Amino acid sequence: MMTGLLREHMGVMHDAKGKIVGNIVIRSKGYEIDCSRMGSGAYAIPPNPDRLEILRVNAEYVLVVEKDAIFERLNEEEYWRKENCILITGKGQPDRSTRRMVRRLWEEYDLPVYILTDADSIPPWELIIARDSRTGEVKMGTIGELLRPYIDPSREKELIYVPWEVPSMSESGKVKWSKVEYAYRHRIKGKLLKIYTRDRGIIEVTPSHSLFAFKEGGIKAVKASELRIGDHLIICSKLPMWRGAGTYDTKRLTNGALLGERLAWLLGLWCIRGEIGIDELIFKLPREKGYLIDEVRDALLTELGLKDVTLNCSEGGDIVLKIRGHTLARIFTRLINPEGGILPPLLNSPKEVIRSFVKGVIDGGKLITDSEVKFKIRKRALAKQLALLFLSLGPKVNVKEVEGGSVIKVKFNSLVNDGGREPYTSLTIGRFTNEGSIALTEVERIEEYEYEGDVYDLAVPNTNSFVGGYGVVYHNSYGFYIYSVYKSGSIALSYESERLATPGARFIGLTVSDIDEYKIPKNYIIKATEMDLKRAKELMRYPWFKSKAWQRELKLFLDKGEKVEIEALSGHGFKFLSHNYLPEKIKKGLWIE
Numbered sequence: 001m002m003t004g005l006l007r008e009h010m011g012v013m014h015d016a017k018g019k020i021v022g023n024i025v026i027r028s029k030g031y032e033i034d035c036s037r038m039g040s041g042a043y044a045i046p047p048n049p050d051r052l053e054i055l056r057v058n059a060e061y062v063l064v065v066e067k068d069a070i071f072e073r074l075n076e077e078e079y080w081r082k083e084n085c086i087l088i089t090g091k092g093q094p095d096r097s098t099r100r101m102v103r104r105l106w107e108e109y110d111l112p113v114y115i116l117t118d119a120d121s122i123p124p125w126e127l128i129i130a131r132d133s134r135t136g137e138v139k140m141g142t143i144g145e146l147l148r149p150y151i152d153p154s155r156e157k158e159l160i161y162v163p164w165e166v167p168s169m170s171e172s173g174k175v176k177w178s179k180v181e182y183a184y185r186h187r188i189k190g191k192l193l194k195i196y197t198r199d200r201g202i203i204e205v206t207p208s209h210s211l212f213a214f215k216e217g218g219i220k221a222v223k224a225s226e227l228r229i230g231d232h233l234i235i236c237s238k239l240p241m242w243r244g245a246g247t248y249d250t251k252r253l254t255n256g257a258l259l260g261e262r263l264a265w266l267l268g269l270w271c272i273r274g275e276i277g278i279d280e281l282i283f284k285l286p287r288e289k290g291y292l293i294d295e296v297r298d299a300l301l302t303e304l305g306l307k308d309v310t311l312n313c314s315e316g317g318d319i320v321l322k323i324r325g326h327t328l329a330r331i332f333t334r335l336i337n338p339e340g341g342i343l344p345p346l347l348n349s350p351k352e353v354i355r356s357f358v359k360g361v362i363d364g365g366k367l368i369t370d371s372e373v374k375f376k377i378r379k380r381a382l383a384k385q386l387a388l389l390f391l392s393l394g395p396k397v398n399v400k401e402v403e404g405g406s407v408i409k410v411k412f413n414s415l416v417n418d419g420g421r422e423p424y425t426s427l428t429i430g431r432f433t434n435e436g437s438i439a440l441t442e443v444e445r446i447e448e449y450e451y452e453g454d455v456y457d458l459a460v461p462n463t464n465s466f467v468g469g470y471g472v473v474y475h476n477s478y479g480f481y482i483y484s485v486y487k488s489g490s491i492a493l494s495y496e497s498e499r500l501a502t503p504g505a506r507f508i509g510l511t512v513s514d515i516d517e518y519k520i521p522k523n524y525i526i527k528a529t530e531m532d533l534k535r536a537k538e539l540m541r542y543p544w545f546k547s548k549a550w551q552r553e554l555k556l557f558l559d560k561g562e563k564v565e566i567e568a569l570s571g572h573g574f575k576f577l578s579h580n581y582l583p584e585k586i587k588k589g590l591w592i593e
Contacts, residue, residue: 018045018098022086027053066117069208121455127384127469157186167467175437196445210475236471237439261356268360283321341382384469506591524568528561
């Protein structure tokens, strides 16, 4: 800031990810590069675009596309040639070099700049972890389940503002809690990809949704359809731990028993070795874990006030503990849902209680080595939750999805031996060798299948990422924020905005007035929620939304209570975006500044 130089001018570089194609010729290190002769590809914008010498530009405007998938589609159709423009993408949240290149074309060649945003999605059964930003309450569940209270089922698409924070990856590889701006839901009839990884289970996404991969020496957002066997995806090696929100009366939930460490340990053991019978709660322990019988019996008698525990032996040699009564089964299923997994009362307990629960899970597993335990979980949702719990406490996690469930292997930093019994983890959080919170997992197989139903995405400003089941890091979309970054710059780097931002950028995404203008089909129109209306009022106060056009659109939104997304244009055909909407918006000056 004191020198007036950009950090790139001082040799401090970043991972560049932008691409450019069109009627522009540049010189780099003495080589001339014609960006209109890139075949089906595009030129990768280098970390310091100020070192590029722009020799010739023959274009009427610059079109900046948020998502790489839309960029590739427009490039494949040679939209830039037909409309005589320069096409650029920053692949989501734009990096510094992309923003600087856009600024140079706007400033040095007086080219109009238009910003087009878009979004892609994950299926409803993919698991996420979310924390209520108002209360601190943490929930783990499928994205469809957690968003169900906010959804209007009569709508095919909707933008939903939720008071959530999610674990999210920063540029430095740190995983921290970040605010969710909105969730997006829409219905599709098309393909889903099932991506098998070496040690983090299966990931399912739409083909155009992006995941983070390690390519060319850096972390890049890569469209799922572009992934290949042998590619390496970014996963979490560590998650931030949360504090118990303390919003539940656990004595009421447990019929007067306190949800302390011993009861939590029982719940963890039951996750692996238990089931619900007819009017009874059952623990099945293999004979080699016979040393746990007295501990289980004692915890049941003292923590829950039971008078008797029946001991049986099954034909297979397992030691079976049966506890009769509806009440006990209700207590356990209020905290652990056999179908849905770990419920909020347990998740929001003090850290010591959560650690005891995880210890119970470990004690129910099979010891492989002195420092590694494995166990099989029949329900994948529960397996994903347990993996996230382990990652928040420190152990290294390996997951393999197999027929009938998921096999989780957990390797600990340290183990203790308790009086000659089988060793188990102390669950103390040790120091990690890497400075960040991420690791890599290899893509082993990719399958494609037909799907019809809802898909979802989360918009997380700044980091543009969120953590899903098994600790996989997903890329996301954030349309309005991305537009404001191009136009006004990053708030965190406001002193550099004069060099990186493009004040003349114009927004050409769908607006409320477009609903009537382009005769958007009714099934694509989204009903605004109370949170949507509240957010619109906030936007009206932001400096970059003060123009008459923005104020008019926001007021119209408040009056009508309706909205649409770019995908709505598909109701008029696959090529309507490139053949009709974009050319008309630009030629008639129907943008917003």
